[in-house]
Amino acid sequence: MTVRENMAFALKLAKTPKHVIDQKVEEAARILDLTQHLDRKPANLSGGQRQRVAMGRAIVRDPVAFLMDEPLSNLDAKLRVQMRTEVARLQKRLGTTTVYVTHDQTEAMTLGDRVAVMRAGRILQVGPPQELYKNPLNLFVAGFIGSPAMNFMPATFDDGLLRSKLGDMSISDEMRERLGPRAGDREVILGVRPENFEDASLVPAQDQRYGISFSATIDVVESMGSDVYAYFTLEGGPARTADLDELAADSGRADTGADGDQIVARLDAATSIREGNTARLWVDIRPVHVFDLDSGENLTHPARVTRAAAVAS
DSSP: OOHHHHHHHHHHHTTOOHHHHHHHHHHHHHHTTOGGGTTOOGGGSOHHHHHHHHHHHHHTTOOSEEEEESTTTTSOHHHHHHHHHHHHHHHHHHTOEEEEEOSOHHHHHHHOSSEEEEETTEEEEEEOHHHHHHSOSBHHHHHHSSSSOOEEEEEEEETTEEEETTEEEEOOHHHHHHHGGGGSSEEEEEEEOGGGEEEGGGSOGGGGGGEEEEEEEEEEEEEOSSEEEEEEEOSSOOOOOHHHHHHHHHHTHHHHTOOTTEEEEEEETTOOOOTTSEEEEEEEOTTOEEEETTTOBBTTOTHHHHHHHHHHO
C-alpha cells in the first residue's frame, strides 16, 4: 500500500466517511512532514520515514493515549537520535498522553516527563528524570540511570569516616542526618558518578575542600571533544551484589568480560592526563551515594530526612 493507504487503513476498516479519512490523513501527513510522500510505497522510503508512517496510522485515529513499545529499536544510532527528537516534538504538539516503553535509558531520560524504572514486573521508582538521576531510591535505579553509569565500590563506616578505595571521606552533617543510626560501623556500597571526578590540577583552590584527592594509574583515555573519559582501576575487589550482577548482564559487560572493578571518570577537556601515567584525581564527595549492602537501599536518599521529620512531628 502507499503511504496514504497505510495511514487510512484503520479508518477504512471502521467505515469512516472518505472525506473525513482524507482530511485526517492530510493533517497527519502535514504534522509528520510526509505530504510529499503520500503516494509512495514503503520500499521507496527511508527507515525514519517508515517509522513516521507508522505513527501517522496511530495519529489519524485520535487516540486517548499512544502506547509505544520500543518504536526506535530497529533504527541505526544516528536515525534513533533524529527520531527521538521528532517523537518529543510530536508529543508536545499533539498533547496526547504517551506511554513509551524502552530499554534505552537515554530515550527514557530525554523523552519522559515522568519515568518509571521497572525490574521483574515491579516498579522501583517513579519521578521526573532529574529526580531519578539525582536521588535514586536504590542500587538498581542508580546503576540504570546515567551514561556512563555510576561507579560502585565497597566501603565501610568506621569511626565517623566513610572509608573507600578512593580514600577516607568525612561525613557531612547532612549525610549524617540522612544516615541516622545506620552510620555505625558497617559495610556498604559507595556510588560515585563519573562527572563527580575531575583532574585535581583543574579544581579551583576554594573547591578542593569539598572533596578528596587520590592517585590512580590511567588505563584508557577517551577524548569526546567536550570532555574526556579516563578509565582506571583501584586495589581491592569490586562491589558485588545481585543488583550489580544484573546491571552488568543487562549492559553487556558480563558478556564482554569487562572488569567490574574498572572506574570511569568524566573530566574537563583541558586535562593533560594520558594513558599509562599516574594521575592525581579529585572527587566531589557532596553528591556521592551510600547503599545498603544487603537490600540495595539508598541510605543517603533525601526522603529519609523527610520521613524522620514526619515521625518526630
